[in-house]
Amino acid sequence: MKNQIILSCVCLIFVTGNAQNKKPDMVKTITPPMAAVKPKQLEKHGDIRTDNYYWLNERENPEVIDYLKKENEYYQQMTAHTKQFQEDLFQEMKSRVKEDDSSVPYLYNGYYYITRYEKGKDYPIHARKKGSLDAKEEILFDCNEMAKGHAYFQLSGMSISEDNKWCAFGIDTVSRREYTIQIKNLETGEILPVKLEKTTGGSTWASDNKTLFYTRKDLVTLRSDKIYKHKLGTDPKNDKVVFEEKDDTFSVFVYKEKSKKYIVIGSTSTLTSEFRILPSNTPDAEFKVFQPRTRGLEYSISHFGDSFYVVTNKDKATNFKLMKTPENATGKENWKDLIAHRKDVLLEDIEIFKNYLVVSERSNGLNKIRIMPWSGKGEYYLPFEIETYTAYTTTNVDFDTDILRYGYQSMATPSSVIDFNMKTKTKEVKKEQEVLGGKFDKNNYIEERIWATAQDGTKVPISVVYRKGIQKDGNNPFLLYAYGSYGASMDPYFSSIRLSLLDRGFIYAIAHIRGGEDLGREWYENGKLLKKKNTFTDFIDCSKFVIAEKYTSAKHLYAEGGSAGGLLMGAIINMAPELYNGVIAQVPFVDVITTMLDDSIPLTTGEYDEWGNPNDKTYYDYMLSYSPYDNVKKQKYPNLLVTTGLHDSQVQYWEPAKWVAKLRVMKVGDSQLYMDTNMDAGHGGASGRFESLKEVAKEYTFLLDLEGIKK
Numbered sequence: 001m002k003n004q005i006i007l008s009c010v011c012l013i014f015v016t017g018n019a020q021n022k023k024p025d026m027v028k029t030i031t032p033p034m035a036a037v038k039p040k041q042l043e044k045h046g047d048i049r050t051d052n053y054y055w056l057n058e059r060e061n062p063e064v065i066d067y068l069k070k071e072n073e074y075y076q077q078m079t080a081h082t083k084q085f086q087e088d089l090f091q092e093m094k095s096r097v098k099e100d101d102s103s104v105p106y107l108y109n110g111y112y113y114i115t116r117y118e119k120g121k122d123y124p125i126h127a128r129k130k131g132s133l134d135a136k137e138e139i140l141f142d143c144n145e146m147a148k149g150h151a152y153f154q155l156s157g158m159s160i161s162e163d164n165k166w167c168a169f170g171i172d173t174v175s176r177r178e179y180t181i182q183i184k185n186l187e188t189g190e191i192l193p194v195k196l197e198k199t200t201g202g203s204t205w206a207s208d209n210k211t212l213f214y215t216r217k218d219l220v221t222l223r224s225d226k227i228y229k230h231k232l233g234t235d236p237k238n239d240k241v242v243f244e245e246k247d248d249t250f251s252v253f254v255y256k257e258k259s260k261k262y263i264v265i266g267s268t269s270t271l272t273s274e275f276r277i278l279p280s281n282t283p284d285a286e287f288k289v290f291q292p293r294t295r296g297l298e299y300s301i302s303h304f305g306d307s308f309y310v311v312t313n314k315d316k317a318t319n320f321k322l323m324k325t326p327e328n329a330t331g332k333e334n335w336k337d338l339i340a341h342r343k344d345v346l347l348e349d350i351e352i353f354k355n356y357l358v359v360s361e362r363s364n365g366l367n368k369i370r371i372m373p374w375s376g377k378g379e380y381y382l383p384f385e386i387e388t389y390t391a392y393t394t395t396n397v398d399f400d401t402d403i404l405r406y407g408y409q410s411m412a413t414p415s416s417v418i419d420f421n422m423k424t425k426t427k428e429v430k431k432e433q434e435v436l437g438g439k440f441d442k443n444n445y446i447e448e449r450i451w452a453t454a455q456d457g458t459k460v461p462i463s464v465v466y467r468k469g470i471q472k473d474g475n476n477p478f479l480l481y482a483y484g485s486y487g488a489s490m491d492p493y494f495s496s497i498r499l500s501l502l503d504r505g506f507i508y509a510i511a512h513i514r515g516g517e518d519l520g521r522e523w524y525e526n527g528k529l530l531k532k533k534n535t536f537t538d539f540i541d542c543s544k545f546v547i548a549e550k551y552t553s554a555k556h557l558y559a560e561g562g563s564a565g566g567l568l569m570g571a572i573i574n575m576a577p578e579l580y581n582g583v584i585a586q587v588p589f590v591d592v593i594t595t596m597l598d599d600s601i602p603l604t605t606g607e608y609d610e611w612g613n614p615n616d617k618t619y620y621d622y623m624l625s626y627s628p629y630d631n632v633k634k635q636k637y638p639n640l641l642v643t644t645g646l647h648d649s650q651v652q653y654w655e656p657a658k659w660v661a662k663l664r665v666m667k668v669g670d671s672q673l674y675m676d677t678n679m680d681a682g683h684g685g686a687s688g689r690f691e692s693l694k695e696v697a698k699e700y701t702f703l704l705d706l707e708g709i710k711k
Contacts, residue, residue: 030077032673033070035661036063044597045617049630051594053658059646068646068657068677075674082701085710089500089697094690096435096496104417104430105133106395106405109164122690123147126158140167140186151680152647157181157201161209162260166232168212170201175680176647177201178222181214183232196236200224204256206263206283213242213254213263213283220600224251227265229283243267243276243287248599249606256280257303258352258399263287264301270486270609273298277330290330303327304352310335311350317341318521322350322359346520351393354400356422360393365449365461365512365519367391367491369406371422382420386410388447388463390491405430409494411465411508412445435496444468445502447492452511452538452545458526460538461518462546463492466507477707478507478552480543484515484535485564486610487524497696504709507551513538513568529612530622536571543572543579554579558703562586563651570628570659573637582639582672582706584699591655592627593620629655632662639672641702643695646679653677674702 040054058064102116111128114137118125123143129135140158147153150173157170157179167186170179179201183192196203196214203214210232215224227243230236242265245252249269256263257280265276265287274293278285290301290308298320299312308330310323322339325331339347344363351358359370369391372379384391389410394417396405402423409415414433421427448464462480470476479501483490490510498508512518515527515535527535543559546552557580561568566588573583589595596604596614612619624630640663644656660675667673676698704710 030074032074032664033067034664035067035657042594042597044593044614045620047620047624049593051658053661054594056657056661057652057654059653064654064657067661068653068675068679071657071660071675072677072679075676078672078674079698079701079705082705085704086694086697086701088711089700090690090694092500093497093693093696096437096440096499097689098434098436101434104405105129106397108397109160109162111160111164117689118144123153124155126155138186140184141169146171154179157203159203159205159212160186161205162207163209165209166205168203168205168214170199170203172201174647175645176222178217183212192232194230194236196228196230196239200253202253202255204254204263207260207280208283211283213265215253221248221604223248223606224253227252227254249608250274251606258397259303262303266300267293268298269606271296271298273300275299275301277301288330291332294332297332302350302352309338309350309352309357311347313521315341318525319343319345320347320521322347344520346517349393351396351404352399353396353402353404353422355402356404358393358396358404358422362489362517362520369393369404371404373422380425382406384408386447387449388465388492389413390493409433409492411447411463411492411494412442414442414494414496433494433496435499440496440499446470450545450549452542454534454538454541456534458514458534458538460514460542461512462509462542463512464507464509464551465492465498465502467502467505470505470507472550474547474550474553475556476507476552477501477505477556477558477703478509478546479558479560479703480509480511480539480546481560481565482511482513482539482542482568483561483563483565484513484527484539484568486515487517487521489516489518491518497693500700501703504704507546509546511539511542513542528610530619532611532622533626535568536575536626539568539572540576540579543576547579555581556707558582558584558706560584560586560699562588564589566590566651566656567592567628571626571631573640574628574631574633577635577637580638582641582703584641584643584702585656586643587645587651588628588642588656588659589651590628590659591630592623593630595652595655596623629659629662632659632666634666634668636669637663637667637671637673639702639706640674641672641699642675643699644675644677646677672706 035053037052038055040051042049042051056064099119105112105114111130112133113128115124115126121144125142126140127137143155152175154172159168165187167184168181170181172179179199181196181199198217200215203212212230214228216226218225225245226241228239229242230239245267250267252267254265263278263280267274272293272295275290276287277290278287299310302309306327308325311320313320321341323335324338325334346362349360357372361368369382391408394405394407402421404420404422406418416432417430419428419430445465445467450462451459454460513535514523517524559580566585569583569585570590593614614620614623642656642660644653646653
């Protein structure tokens, strides 16, 4: 079972390199903003830190807003000469996107569900057709209409009742991942006046078609901590709490099993999980604990027939194994091995069908999909030929079918949705991502997987893509991206946006550093807590490797990461600034100690198993030794673009703001330092599909401008 607690959404990334940093002469007269110094002493374990910019956490303070606006103005003035290039890049990237695109329909409970876009519109339209794709379309939600008047809009968590009459859905118009759940009558089109506030957006219907279970968040920390039960026709004020998670290192969620027989409440932390089950046809009964939490025991459950299938690390199964238990005897003492633990294979997930068990595995850093007939005869793996691909099961809501739907893409191959007949072993490509413009040919690009040697001798894989004809002479601009936290594997993926870099001579690469789960669970364990520095040194060693192999040079090497990957960026420029010409840090988590000591900040307590609890001096000292904000010093730094959102609920805006303020004072030389704050959005940036491309265009022009590439 793969740890699903991810600090950040995985961000797209881009960078470039050439030391040509010249600007028009008039730009040189622009003075960067300097934040006021207001020293505050912070004491812990007898150690006193002086934080000159602690005051920037006062979100409502006009002086804070004024400072953020001045940083934005400075960034806009200093990059004014790239404005046309930004617009040209935006139009170029947009021109590759099929505007009137649609998802591959999937059949659920008698209806085909489709998400589609219309030309010139930013948001999706969710629709369904009864029984046949030739049937009349029924529009469930037109998000373009719903988004009017909002700078940010996100619809999430659509949940359809079993009688197909009701749809619960969540709306976020702030980008703090606080959703208001509403309910729509799909027969009349009426949206009920009921509003369930401060939720995760996720909900699930019981089999009576009138009871809705949903998850609420703590008002201060935004931790999902309570499961509520709402009855149609009743006042939400009377909604009953059916479960409250009082351990502030755990978060909760609720869902219905694919078999539809059980409602499940999950409660998980980084290292431990616990589930509760309730027959879906008895929503007013009490939930039963599946297996009581035991620290260090992780498990997830899937129901089939009269049994549950359990993916777990029980019995020191570091890479997880599959076990089976009767539905009326769910304690771990009843679990029996079905797929044993393997030291070199990570068992990530399973999909259950009437006649097949499908297992998602990972070995040697590569995805594998294993097909296992319940008959026990003739199991096999889907064949994949290259080493820079990603394969994954997608929407498989139908239980009684021989068709497995999976996705496939590589660094140079657009993403495809494929229906695979597990009985006949034939496949049908239902859709391949279209790259418009008539210029793209995947045969024009080379994909490689190369291995760098870390300072402790560990081999670290790097996925690379570049245009044919590039010479390895050290002169190529090279963008290196990584994340490296929470066991999140950064698999190779295709991006039509990235072509704007590749076609201008860039090499793009993903470093699969420790802290992710790319090479199994131990890969994650060796990049967290008191081994966290492996994440940073792995990235630095990958950087040195691509320089040594003459893919690039320090004059042309760029790095990018977001959220926890932004922490990575902050650490590497403190440790090895000479290796990079430019760095982009998106919504970076850089003030590690102060944040992890403040349990009122969203997500903090749930992060102790990832980073450590600094209330323990051992962890305090270790975290202090790498915290980017605390380790800024007088030295030369690469050119730096930092992005953040005022309403970010995961990495608060003041972390990058404080970091930039300190860097302005401490950095030596004339390298560029910009901070771009989205005053309307949060952790994920802009919500519209084309608005987000404008943010990418800003980042690309920052990099391309450093390379002296003007068009």
